[in-house]
Amino acid sequence: MKKITFLLALVLIISCSTTDDNQEVPVVEIYNYFPLTLSSYWNYNNENEEGIARDSLYTASNEVLNGLNYTKLIASEPISGFMTSMMSQSLMRTSESKLFLNGEFGTPIIEGFPNISIPLTDLIIYDKEAENGTLLSEEIGEIVEVIDAIPISINYTISTIQGDIEDEGTGAFTANKVLTSSIILNLSISTNIEILGTVIVIPILQAQDVLKTTNYFASNVGLIFSESLIEYELEDLSSLGIDLPIPSEDSSTTTQNIDTYQIEN
Secondary structure, three states: OHHHHHHHHHHHHHHHHHHHHHOOOOOOOOOOOOOOOOOOEEEEEEEEOOEEEEEEEEEEEEEEEOOEEEEEEEEOOOOOOHHHHHHHOOEEEEOOOEEEEEEEEOOOOOOOOOOOOEEEEEEEEEEOOOOOOOEEEEEEEEEEEEEOOEEEEEEEEEEEEEEEEEOOOOOOOOOOOEEEEEEEEEEEEEEEEEEOOEEEEEEEEEEEEEEEEEEEEEOOOEEEEEEEEEEEEOOOOHHHOOOOOOOOEEEEEEEEEEEEEEOOO
């Protein structure tokens, strides 16, 4: 009886071992949505109401900041695309799931609009592990400028929102598992006027999402498509005798569509 029990146990052990050996090990796919290897480049066709222009973006060098490794990007002048301009003013790095941008938002939104320079410290551009609609980063601050001898205060909030993962590419590029995210710039502008010894705050621009950029990233490529919507409307201050050299309203869309690229291994 003991011999039979031992033989049964031995058969079970051999059977389990064989099953384990023959079991297929699942292959885990790793998606790198923005390779930052040196000597890589991306060329974009940019389109707006004025026509089509072309941007070229390059990885230039590796730099260390606060103990972290970043990649410096540069772009050929003139630069017409919003994201090309933003990335070429900054250092960028990736972690296991995130893309970070460290630098500044210093892109003129439209001609005649006040200069806006917003420092950005590791702004999270995307997080492939975050759920759709997740707030990734938020920068809040105030800029004080003088335009035509009128002091104005610009309050800003720049935020990034995680989008969905789509099965197909957007624009002229086709890819599987395209990651999306958005950058939103909310602004409010005001000035102070003294009337009979009393300082009154006059709103020039009520708090509005002035800029929304939606970006699309493909694995092992990077940014493949970007769409920026600019939309705002100033308050009518003509009755107060205030005339600022800022367009009273705007609604326009610009796109960046990848044309050619090279990713070095």
